[in-house]
Structures are given as C-alpha cells and as structure tokens.
Amino acid sequence: GAVVSQHPSWVICKSGTSVKIECRSLDFQATTMFWYRQFPKQSLMLMATSNEGSKATYEQGVEKDKFLINHASLTLSTLTVTSAHPEDSSFYICSARVLAGTYNEQFFGPGTRLTVL
C-alpha cells in the first residue's frame, strides 16, 4: 500500500512557540490531504481538508489562524501550530487521498505527538 510519512514523530516545545508538522505521500501524489487531531483517550477529529494549490477548508470550531495549513505540492502538506499552548498538546494525524479506480483511497500517516510545556 501507499505510504504516508509525518515529521517529526514527536515534538516538545515551549508555550508561545510555533511548531510545523510535515505530511508527505512517499510513493503517490495526493490531491487532497486531511489533518486530524486526537486528544488522549478520544477519537480522531477532522481539523481541515487541504487541497493542493488552494486554501484549506477548516472544520467548524478550528481556528484557521492558529492552525496554518499549506499544501504546496502533490506530495507535501504542512500544519503549523502557531503560538502553541498546553491545550494544543495532542496527537496530530494526517491522511492523503489518492484515486484508485472508482474509490478515493485514503492512507494515514503515523501521527505526530505534540507536547506544549
């Protein structure tokens, strides 16, 4: 199957700093990437849908100025958590979508664990 990578796999930062998380589709081109957030012992919640070359679409309640998403190429999307605070500590997972026959396959990255001190 197709591989999606995320970098870094974990990061610890101080409150007030910005953190960038990369999501890459390694062996396929993804026109659409999705970003999810998962708090401890909770489900994955979709944050935003990112289409290559256009602005991301954010889910209700997600601050677009805080979570900046850039999808500059068909293999890379980045999520930047600006001015991170402890409440932003979470597990961030991306997924990349590729057309496979009549179905849009979606492959998930391994996740990035963010801890804000």
Next chain:
Amino acid sequence: AQKVTQAQTEISVVEKEDVTLDCVYETRDTTYYLFWYKQPPSGELVFLIRRNSFDEQNEISGRYSWNFQKSTSSFNFTITASQVVDSAVYFCALSEALRSFNKFYFGSGTKLNVKP
C-alpha cells in the same frame, strides 16, 4: 448528529474468548464506505477493512470477521479466539462518497483489553 456510534467504550476479555465490537452508523448517502482501524499504543492507525455500501457480504479474514447489515445500519467486528496482541483501541469509520470529499467520520473507539 453523530454519524458513527461505538457504544462500547472499553471491553475486557480473557485470551481465547471471542469478542464483538459494535458499530452503528448514520448517513443519507446511498454510496458510502465503512472502515475498521486498529490503533495500538504506538498511535499509528492500522487499516483492517473497507466495505462499500453495495456489498453486504460478510467477510472473514483469519480470526477477524465483519458483519455488515444495512437494515440496522451496523457494521460489527468480531475477533475469534482473542489474543493479547489484539489489545488496542478499535475505531469504526464512515466515509460518504458523494458528500464531503470522502471525509472520515470516526466513532469514539472501543478499547479492547485481552488478558492472558
């Protein structure tokens, strides 16, 4: 309204017992996809199965089996002869083909504890 409901928050079984994880979904689309994922402590989602709305055949893969019933909007997952390595959080998910660009709606997850 919640699109995917996993009513069982946590289940504990003893090794070799069979266990069924329930999943009930809600959608207005006629074309949709249902998934099960396993999330071990490492956090990485492990794909288990995808089923489209037009295929109600039950599926068996080794110790895993899935029962899809459109009449009750359910897509249940059974592990036969459970093993300690099956301990994880299991998520059921729905993707609507025509709406929402295949966004995934995840259930709240069921944590399975298999004790030796």
